[in-house]
Amino acid sequence: MLILVDSSTLIAASVFWEFSKNGYLITAKHNAVCDDFFKIIKSTKDTTCIITKTTEEESKAVLNKIVNDIVERKFNSLPSFLKMFSLMKLQDAVTQASTDRLEKIVEEISSRKPIDMTERESIKKELYAFFRENVPKTFKYVKPTMPSKLPGPISSKREILDAMAHELLNSLPVKGIIYRGFPEPKDITLMAEATYLYRSSQTKEKVYIASLDNHFKPNPIQVTHDLTDRLVFSGKVDSTIRDMLEEKFGFRGDFPGEIIKELTKKDIIKKT
Amino acid sequence: MKEYETIINKIYTILNSFCKSGRIIEEKVKEVFQEAHSTILKNETKLLNNQMILIKEKRLFFGALNNLDNVIQKMQFTLINASKMHENPITAYQCKELLPYMSNLAQEIDTLGEKYHEHKVYKIFDLSRVLRKRAANVNLYPTLMEEIEQINLQGGEISEFVEEFNNRLQSEIDLA
Numbered sequence: 320m321l322i323l324v325d326s327s328t329l330i331a332a333s334v335f336w337e338f339s340k341n342g343y344l345i346t347a348k349h350n351a352v353c354d355d356f357f358k359i360i361k362s363t364k365d366t367t368c369i370i371t372k373t374t375e376e377e378s379k380a381v382l383n384k385i386v387n388d389i390v391e392r393k394f395n396s397l398p399s400f401l402k403m404f405s406l407m408k409l410q411d412a413v414t415q416a417s418t419d420r421l422e423k424i425v426e427e428i429s430s431r432k433p434i435d436m437t438e439r440e441s442i443k444k445e446l447y448a449f450f451r452e453n454v455p456k457t458f459k460y461v462k463p464t465m466p467s468k469l470p471g472p473i474s475s476k477r478e479i480l481d482a483m484a485h486e487l488l489n490s491l492p493v494k495g496i497i498y499r500g501f502p503e504p505k506d507i508t509l510m511a512e513a514t515y516l517y518r519s520s521q522t523k524e525k526v527y528i529a530s531l532d533n534h535f536k537p538n539p540i541q542v543t544h545d546l547t548d549r550l551v552f553s554g555k556v557d558s559t560i561r562d563m564l565e566e567k568f569g570f571r572g573d574f575p576g577e578i579i580k581e582l583t584k585k586d587i588i589k590k591t
Numbered sequence: 592m593k594e595y596e597t598i599i600n601k602i603y604t605i606l607n608s609f610c611k612s613g614r615i616i617e618e619k620v621k622e623v624f625q626e627a628h629s630t631i632l633k634n635e636t637k638l639l640n641n642q643m644i645l646i647k648e649k650r651l652f653f654g655a656l657n658n659l660d661n662v663i664q665k666m667q668f669t670l671i672n673a674s675k676m677h678e679n680p681i682t683a684y685q686c687k688e689l690l691p692y693m694s695n696l697a698q699e700i701d702t703l704g705e706k707y708h709e710h711k712v713y714k715i716f717d718l719s720r721v722l723r724k725r726a727a728n729v730n731l732y733p734t735l736m737e738e739i740e741q742i743n744l745q746g747g748e749i750s751e752f753v754e755e756f757n758n759r760l761q762s763e764i765d766l767a
Contacts, residue, residue, distance in 0.1 A: 327764045334760060336735055343753050347760050383647075385759045389752065391646045403639055405744045409752055411654045412738045415723070422724075531764055 320366045320525045320587065321432070323513050325506070326378040327531040328353050328575055329370060333378070333421035336413065345413060349531055349575075356529060356575035361428050365587050370429035371512060377505055378421055386414045434512055435519075442511040442518075442568075449567060450501055453560060457498035460541040460550055497540050497557035499533035506534045510568065517569030528572040535572030537561050595697035598627045602666075603690055609683035615674050624667035631660040634700075644707050651712050652703075655719035659696060662689065662726045665733050685729045692722040 332353035335346045347353075360368045390410050397403045502510070509528065517526040528535050537558035541550040565571045573581070582588040601623045609615045635656050638649060666686050673682035696718045703711055726732040733741075742749075 330760070330764060343749055345753050345756055347757075347764060349764075381763050383650075385756060385763055387647055387650065388759060389755050390650060394646060400636070400639070401743060402748075404635070405742050405748075406752070407635075407639065407650070407653050408657065408742045409739070409744060409749065410650065411657050412735060412742070413752075413756065414650075415654060415658070415720075416735045418720075419724075419727075 320527070320582075321369060321513075321516055321520075322360060322366055322527045322529055322578065323369045323371070323509060323516075323570070324374060324429075325509055325528060325530040325532055325535060326374050326381060328356070328529045329374060329378045329421060329424065330381055331531060332357050332424055334382070334417045335420070336416055352574075352576045353531075356579055357424055357428055359579055359582075359588060363582070363588050366582070367430050367432075368428050369432060369516075370425050371431075371434075371509070373505065373508060375421070375425050379418060382414060382417055382421070386410050432516060434515055439508070439511045439515050442514045443507050446507050446510050446514070446568070449564070450507075453496075453563065454498065454501050457496045457500075457560065459500060460497065460543055461495070461553075462543050496559045497538045498560045499538060502534040506532065510535075510564070510570065513570035514568040522569060526570040527578050528570055529575040529578050530572055531574065535561070536574050536577075593701050594630060595700045596694070598623075598630060599690065599694050599697045602627070602663075602693070603687075605670075606683050606687045606690070609670070609674075610680045610687065613680050615670060615683075617671055617674065620667060620670055624663055627663045628660060631656050631663070635660075641707075648707055648709060648712050651716040652707065655696070655700070655712075655715045658719035658723045659693065659700075661733050661738065662693070662722060662731060665726070665731050669731060686731065688729065689722065689726055689731060692718070692725055696722055 331347040331349045333347075335350045335354070337344045337346075357368075360366055390406065393406060394403060397406060513526050513528050517524060520526075530536055533539070537556035538560070540553045540555045540557050542553055543550050561572050579588065605615065605620060605623055635653060638644065638652055638656070641649075644652075666689075669682055670686065696715065699711070699715045699718055703715065723732055739749075744752075
């Protein structure tokens with residue numbers, strides 16, 4: 320069994336430090352799940368975890384971008400050199416500690432498998448064709464169109480729209496498929512690598528992509544309408560595109576916690 | 592001027608004498624390591640005041656100098672402590688293991704000059720990361736908490752940074 324990891328999972332597992340004396344905590348959302356995911360995978364013999372060089376570099380680039388943006392914004396507005404100096408010390412400590420964790424995960428857990436670049440590029444074309452055909456049929460969230468003549472005050476209009484949104488929700492996926500939108504080139508590359516590994520195993524190998532990104536995993540169904548700015552999570556997910564990708568390309572994208580659940584169900588990971 | 596190489600040579604002399612005699616002169620250690628710390632501090636100050644350098648490169652070069660400074664300060668503390676606890680010369684040998692990495696880094700910093708070429712800054716940063724990891728393996732790098740405690744920021748300023756970091760991280764992961 321192969322599990323490829325995308326940058327969102329790697330970053331989330333890497334960013335965690337707690338300055339317990341003063342109670343400061345820097346931690347990525349889903350850090351606990353992603354950290355557990357890597358710990359479990361590390362101790363599981365029947366799985367091979369793959370973090371590609373591109374994913375590792377991208378994750379570091381994201382971390383650096385975040386800190387760079389903060390420093391750039393603050394740097395010249397600080398009242399004294401001492402403050403400027405202290406900010407540089409703080410950002411450096413945070414960035415390098417996160418990078419240490421990231422590199423440790425890669426060193427301890429990741430394997431590398433050979434990838435044929437020509438083949439990968441050819442698979443990318445198939446993936447682009449797939450997304451060009453399917454993304455236009457999808458929606459990022461459920462949003463009923465507001466009828467032009469809706470009677471009554473704003474509050475009752477809001478109630479009607481809420482009801483319409485929920486009705487639409489129940490008719491999914493008949494009326495629409497929820498998906499994040501066209502994936503970025505780096506996502507397509509990772510998908511192509513997962514497909515290559517699946518096909519080169521003569522389709523015998525189960526291949527997962529562990530990700531927090533909605534381009535890979537089932538998408539949460541969120542509801543909104545014209546009289547609100549809020550996106551409300553319905554509690555349901557739409558896995559249509561993920562399942563189509565699995566059917567056509569052989570890899571299954573999922574949230575790291577869900578992969579662990581599935582491996583536990585299949586007894587690949589022993590229940591504790 | 593081979594400023595950094597000279598510093599590393601002085602540290603090398605101290606460690607050699609420590610390994611041979613099993614004793615160190617505390618004042619001499621303090622003098623050499625303090626000189627190293629002051630040189631790094633002077634260069635960090637010069638770097639931060641230089642308006643011609645991009646923040647990205649400033650951060651990388653500052654990070655490299657900071658890694659070197661942290662190793663040197665931890666080394667000083669450990670050597671003096673080892674001498675008091677009669678743990679020499681094992682500690683001196685551990686410190687000596689780091690010298691090739693410190694020397695490589697020092698040479699690159701010395702040749703950088705005032706131009707801060709991007710590829711050179713990246714190389715220096717990478718060398719400093721190697722030194723940092725090696726030092727951490729033999730407990731000659733401060734822990735994150737020790738590092739943070741040295742930072743002269745008020746609680747609110749750290750919280751502000753933490754909050755902004757967390758928010759940006761969340762939106763980056765969402766976009767990833």
